Amino acid sequence: MPTRTLRAPALALLLSVLLSLLGCAHDVHARYPSTPAEATGQVELMFTAVASSVTVVVNGQLVVHGARTERIVITGVPTGYAEVSVAAGTGEKQVRVWVEAERATTVPLGAADEAPLSAVRAFAMSLATVALYALLR
Numbered sequence: 523m524p525t526r527t528l529r530a531p532a533l534a535l536l537l538s539v540l541l542s543l544l545g546c547a548h549d550v551h552a553r554y555p556s557t558p559a560e561a562t563g564q565v566e567l568m569f570t571a572v573a574s575s576v577t578v579v580v581n582g583q584l585v586v587h588g589a590r591t592e593r594i595v596i597t598g599v600p601t602g603y604a605e606v607s608v609a610a611g612t613g614e615k616q617v618r619v620w621v622e623a624e625r626a627t628t629v630p631l632g633a634a635d636e637a638p639l640s641a642v643r644a645f646a647m648s649l650a651t652v653a654l655y656a657l658l659r
Contacts, residue, residue, distance in 0.1 A: 547572040547592055552585040554598040561601045563621040567594040571633035573610035580606050592633075595626075 556562050567578065569592045578586040578594060581604055585596055599621050607616045608631060619627050 547590050550576075550586055550589045550591045550594045552578070552594065552596045554580050554585055554596055554600070555583055556598040556600050561623050562598045563601050563623050564626040565596045565599050565604065565606060565619060565621060566626050566628045567596075567606075567608060567631055568628055569593070569610065569631050569633045573631075573633045576608065576610045578606065578608050580604055 554562070565580065569576075572590065572592050574590045576586060576589040576591060576594065577584070578596070580596060580599055586594055601621050601623050604619055604621050604627075605616070606619055606629065608614065610631070610633065613632075615631060617629060619629060621627050
């Protein structure tokens with residue numbers, strides 16, 4: 523009988539950890555397809571909160587697609603002006619930024635509403651929390 527009571531909390535804990543890992547946002551690192559001879563710099567996109575379904579295009583080149591993140595670092599961007607287009611959730615923004623070789627160019631962005639899938643994720647997390655609580659009681 524003790525093994526059975528030990529398995530239920532362990533299973534609930536494992537389920538909770540797996541669901542929380544699915545909902546985590548991580549920094550995204552991407553590389554612009556530049557040539558080795560070009561002088562390049564770095565562009566950082568910083569969202570005010572976690573953004574879902576983030577797609578980034580730099581100078582017409584797709585560098586990020588479908589990410590869930592608060593920060594994107596793009597290296598290898600040619601120096602000079604760069605056209606950056608960002609679509610996140612239901613919002614979209616286009617900016618022209620100056621890129622230098624010796625420093626990162628940071629672009630702050632407001633986080634758009636998260637995609638409908640995040641509502642499902644939040645509901646699953648709530649159910650997992652209730653199940654964990656019930657199994658531990």
